Amino acid sequence: MHHFEIFSNRQGEPCFERIIGISKTYLQEIQKLDSVSNQVYLRIHQFQILSDKNQIQQYQEKLQEYQKQIPEIAEMLKLYHQSVRQITPTIEKNLLISVLFWYDLYLKNMFSRTGRKKLVCSGKIGYKEYLFCYLAYRKGFDVMLLLPEGDLNLAEILLKQSLSFTIGQTGVLHIPEYHQPEAEIPNRPQQKINTVHPARKKQNTELSYEALARMAKSVVMIAVYDKDGNFTGAGSGIAISRDGYILTNLHVVSDGQVYAVRLENDEQVYPSCQIVKYHTLFNLAVIKIEKNLEPLRIYDGRTELVRGQKVIAIGSPMGLFNSVSDGIIAGFRKLENQEYIQFTAAVSDGSCGGALLNTCGEVIGINTAHINKGENINLAVSYKQILPFILGFMG
Numbered sequence: 001m002h003h004f005e006i007f008s009n010r011q012g013e014p015c016f017e018r019i020i021g022i023s024k025t026y027l028q029e030i031q032k033l034d035s036v037s038n039q040v041y042l043r044i045h046q047f048q049i050l051s052d053k054n055q056i057q058q059y060q061e062k063l064q065e066y067q068k069q070i071p072e073i074a075e076m077l078k079l080y081h082q083s084v085r086q087i088t089p090t091i092e093k094n095l096l097i098s099v100l101f102w103y104d105l106y107l108k109n110m111f112s113r114t115g116r117k118k119l120v121c122s123g124k125i126g127y128k129e130y131l132f133c134y135l136a137y138r139k140g141f142d143v144m145l146l147l148p149e150g151d152l153n154l155a156e157i158l159l160k161q162s163l164s165f166t167i168g169q170t171g172v173l174h175i176p177e178y179h180q181p182e183a184e185i186p187n188r189p190q191q192k193i194n195t196v197h198p199a200r201k202k203q204n205t206e207l208s209y210e211a212l213a214r215m216a217k218s219v220v221m222i223a224v225y226d227k228d229g230n231f232t233g234a235g236s237g238i239a240i241s242r243d244g245y246i247l248t249n250l251h252v253v254s255d256g257q258v259y260a261v262r263l264e265n266d267e268q269v270y271p272s273c274q275i276v277k278y279h280t281l282f283n284l285a286v287i288k289i290e291k292n293l294e295p296l297r298i299y300d301g302r303t304e305l306v307r308g309q310k311v312i313a314i315g316s317p318m319g320l321f322n323s324v325s326d327g328i329i330a331g332f333r334k335l336e337n338q339e340y341i342q343f344t345a346a347v348s349d350g351s352c353g354g355a356l357l358n359t360c361g362e363v364i365g366i367n368t369a370h371i372n373k374g375e376n377i378n379l380a381v382s383y384k385q386i387l388p389f390i391l392g393f394m395g
Contacts, residue, residue, distance in 0.1 A: 003165055004029035007144050008036055010116070016137040016161060018145045018152065021168040026148070027176070033120065034178055040113045042106060043120040043178035047129050049276045049288065050101040051243060059097045066100050072138040073099075076131050083155035084127065086229060094273065099132045107136055122146040122175045124275045126257060127227070130154060134161055148173040149280075153255070155227065172280050206359045209326065212312045216322040217264045218296045219314045219355050220246055222287075224256035232256060236315035236354035238363060239293035240286070245393045246293070247386070248353030249368055250278045250285040261289050264322050277393075281338055282385040283368055286393055295394065296355060299362040299383040305341065307331055313345035313378075315354025315367055323351075327376065340379040341365045347378050356380040 003019065023029070034043060050056060059066075067073050073096070080095065081087060110117050119141045121133055130145075130152065137143045145152075145162070150170040152159065218239040224232050235252030239245075246261065253259060259272040270289040278285040309329045317323055327345030334340070343356060347370050356365035365380030 018164045020166045023168045040117040045177040046123040118142045221262045221316040223260040225258045227257040312357040315351030317348035317351045344376040
């Protein structure tokens with residue numbers, strides 16, 4: 001019997017499992033799991049992020065009340081303190097708010113339904129998501145984590161709370177979203193999508209190099225730290241929303257647990273602990289900080305980009321905060337089924353995630369890679385992938 005079928009028909013005590021790798025019938029088995037109608041079932045494709053300030057305030061005011069109502073929170077917090085060092089009251093509060101938000105959003109309505117309750121999760125799973133799943137397990141849910149790209153990079157004491165099963169080779173795989181009837185999760189917060197946004201308005205006026213360089217205030221430097229607080233690398237990102245959303249490359253942030261964001265002409269360092277959204281093929285990710293930002297405009301594709309077109313790159317190569325360089329579009333390349341803009345503006349390690357602008361100051365790409373053995377052979381993810389990826393975050 002296939003492991004997904006065992007999970008679907010599980011009896012006895014609740015289970016908490018990590019499914020690592022990809023089997024030959026992986027997607028078909030997930031589809032079959034999703035279609036079983038005689039169970040209380042939910043699959044979370046990507047955890048929703050709480051960004052509404054009023055809601056956050058409401059959760060802050062009710063933390064003690066929730067902890068009394070849900071005694072399993074105490075053992076979740078104990079486990080968290082045993083697995084992570086240097087937890088401040090603020091970090092603990094942020095964890096609790098996220099977990100309780102997901103508890104209300106995903107689990108609360110399922111308790112009133114009869115039958116064995118099953119929760120399946122995929123996407124970016126860090127400490128917060130894992131501890132939420134642990135809480136669901138302690139509340140009687142069968143919990144399965146789908147990890148096609150490999151096991152989680154979490155403390156051993158956390159991983160011991162779940163059983164791991166390797167069902168095939170690890171690799172990149174796009175797991176389709178689970179389309180659950182809206183009635184299953186009432187009062188779902190609607191994601192704000194602006195049909196007309198400054199980042200998509202036409203901008204036909206060419207700017208001076210001095211004016212383009214001033215746009216560096218919307219490009220940030222991101223320092224990446226592991227779960228033990230060790231520095232692992234740095235990259236760049238661009239502001240895409242006044243609400244603190246930042247776009248970068250997935251490879252810049254994928255191995256981190258905590259991110260420290262620096263803004264130009266601002267001495268404060270802004271922490272971020274979670275990837276809000278990511279796309280493996282596009283190599284894009286969104287993180288969020290608690291700071292009002294001035295977003296860059298994203299090119300709307302009104303005319304096709306052409307070879308020889310002037311471009312400006314802004315990033316933090318080798319930690320040199322917000323360096324500006326100019327060049328041209330050298331070509332358009334397709335590598336591993338992904339389209340890139342090849343350009344000559346100078347970039348180096350640390351530039352990844354930074355902005356590639358046209359002379360109107362619009363983002364036409366995200367600086368993604370450079371060829372070490374070549375002379376200014378650099379690649380950027382195109383606005384064609386960026387626009388649909390960040391739709392809903394711009395604002």
